[in-house]
Every structure is written in C-alpha cells, then in structure tokens.
Amino acid sequence: MLVTNELHAYYGKSHVLRGVSMEVRAGEIVSLVGRNGVGRSTLCKSIMGLVPPVGDIHFDGRRVTGQPPHRIAHLGVGYVPEDRAIFPGLTVIENLELGVKRRSDAARWGYDEVFRRFPRLQERRDTPAEALSGGEQQMLTMARTLMGNPRCIMVDEPTEGLAPRVVAELAELLKEIAAEGIAVLLVEQKLSIAKQISHRMYVMGDGRIVFDGTPAQLEDSPDIRKEWLEV
Template identity: 65%
Template sequence: MVNANMLEVKDLHAYYGKSHVLQGVDFNVGRGEIVSLLGRNGVGRSTTCKAIMGLVAPHGTIHFDGESVAGLKSHQVARRGIGYVPEDRLIFSGLTTKENLEMGVKKVGAQARWTLDDAYRLFPRLAERADVKANLLSGGEQQMLTMCRTLMGDPKLIMIDEPTEGLAPQIVSQVGDFLLKIAEQGISVLLVEQRLSIAMRVSHRVHVMGHGRIVFEGTPADLEADDAVRREWLEV
C-alpha cells in the first residue's frame, strides 16, 4: 500500500527563452508508486522531468522526501535520491556493459541496495553481454543498461523518459516488467510514456498533460472510462 508522498510538485512553471512551457503543473508520487505522465509530444512532459532534475530552471514548489529541491543543481538533486533516465539513452559507448553499470555506483558495501548481481538478475541479457562494448548493444539492450545503471546509484525515485521508444513489442513488455519489479523494491517511478498500453498496465495513477498543465488525473481504469479525455488529449 502506498503511503506518504515521495515527490510533491505544486504550481511548477518553466520556460525556454520566452516560451512558457510549464504553466502550473501539480502532481505527486507516493513511495513505491508508478505514476505516468501521458500526452502528445510537446506538451511539457519531458520538461517536467528536467525541471525537477534542475536541468531547466524551475519556478514553483518541488518537495522530495520532505525536502525542497527546487533550484538545486542536477548533481545535488541526484544526491538527494532522484535518478533520471533521459530519452536519448546516454551510455558510455566505448565502455563495456559491466563498466557502464559500475559508472553508476554511488554506494558500496552494505549501504548499497543495488549490485551488479541485482542488475543481471533483473535483465539476464546484460550478464550475457557484460564484456561487450555498449555501442554494440541493441536498442533494447541499451535501454536496459541505462535504466539499470541509474538504479546502481541507489535512487529513492527514478524518472524515466520514453523508455519504450523504438523498441520491439517483446522488449516493451520486458521494460514494463522491469518497472513493476523496481516499484516492488519501494522505489517510486515517474514514467513519461507515449505508449498508452504500457502506462495503463504498470501505473498506479496516470496524469495527462496538455498545453503545459495537468488536464486529467486518475487511475488507469478512470482514464479507460473517459473517452472524451482520450480523444481530446491523447489520440492522434
């Protein structure tokens, strides 16, 4: 059962130059909860993650684990316990799979909740490809690697931007299973996703964004029952 909120965002605004991208975003993510941000491209979903992470200047309130993180630098936000998997799968192409995973480690010994063995258990394919250079991995393998490397930093919450983009259906299903497994470990997940099917399968709650705001909040079942919201804000 989800209890206290891990992340609380209130009246969040963000700008690119003179463009007012986020126009008062409000939502929260509970401990061990998967919350999805849905919507068409360009509505501000990725910018929301970047504002939380300090990659875009945030204007508003961002509380993480009871502490204000609005305005902190991205490395300071990460040290508080927020992991971020960007859409462009930033890997170290010249390093092996194992070396990439080791680059993500922030804690060692008894303090570490995630080890190489944990990553390999979640995604056995990474163990098989441990000594392969990351640039030789498939798109799906690179996505697995990026997410597992972020987990090696021992986050309390992980933000994942479009993890299924360009992946085969079988790998999409594996990504969904991965998200459920990390939530079972008590890690909160903020998922930015274009595929409605995976978001509806794994999320505890979904938020639909439109024009820089949250225009719908509810359970997957609530969204499934609301044809008007899906037609206006999600369908192409």
C-alpha cells in the first residue's frame, strides 16, 4: 500500500533521512519508534509532500514522490500531525467539515460514523475547538482525518500528554481502523503501546531504519533496544 525506497530528506544542509526504506500494507499497523530527533516525523512529512524528499515513495502502486500535499491526500493518504493542527476558532463540526474531500455514497466515514466512534465530539459539536481538552482535540484531529476516507493513515505521536484512559481508547480505535483494511503508520514514543497494537515495527536511528520486525522480535533484540531506544 505505502512503500518508500532509499528516501532522503534535508532541512537546509542538515541530512535528516538517510536512505529510509519501509512498507505498510493494507490492514496493518506498523509502528515507527526511536528517540526524538531521529527523523520519524520528517518521514511522515516527506511522504505527505510537506518536506521535499529524494528517493521513491509509492502509494497503491503509484509513484507519488514530489507530489503536492493536497494531491497525495486526495489519493487516499491521511495525516494526523503531532501538533494536531486544529483550527481553534472553529467549532468541532466546522473542523470536521474541513476534512471532507469528496462526497460519495460509498464513503466509509461520514458524520454518523464519526459521531458513533467519537460520541464526545457529538456532544460538543458546536463547541470551539480551543475549548476542548487535549484528549478531545486529539480525537477531533483523528476524526477530521477519517472524514477524508483515507486508505492509509499516518498518525504522529497521538498519545503525547494524554491520560491513560484516552491512550487506551486511541489504541483500540487504531486497531479498529486497521481491521477495516486501512494501512496505519504509527509514530509513537510509548514503546509499550506500539508493541501492544502493532503487526510490525521499525526502529529508526540517525535517520535510518536500524530494525525491521515484529514486536516479539524486537523484544528478543536487547542490543537494538539498548542502543537505539533506551535512555
């Protein structure tokens, strides 16, 4: 579904991604873990066209390297950024409306489905987004992305700063999304959550993939965890 091959990215003269090759298949949760600053968010932004990449990015068999973000989004790639990027002065329902790309009878995600999955958002549909709690804002960002009916969704640090109950709810939601055939790329700092819900995991270090395997294989790789994950 989503494949990168020898992907490089730069911020000025800073070489951030150094030949990243990875794959996320339909219906699969793949977690990207690693210490802060190793390039995980840059990888998502490069795939989304927000950072100019060098290399190959394919989505559903089509090369999308260098395409503008709106075109990549319309192809079916959804992006939940780390900063949530809500519009604080708009209401919940107005934020959701901005996520709609095209209306179709075959669309999986509409207001009814979103409010069924996120009942708290329905209760607060007319509330300005700036008045929501951190957990509610994260739910709103997820819901807005799903309103675009993506076939692949990249979620960057969704559990940061959230209460354990909300983290558990997000984990269950991601599993439900993947069960419906959507490819999920999860950038996550909490290793326990990533291991719990992922089919496969990549570990990034120094802008490269240094491990590719299942959660069980990562658990059996103490040298990888010590060198690239532990503080």
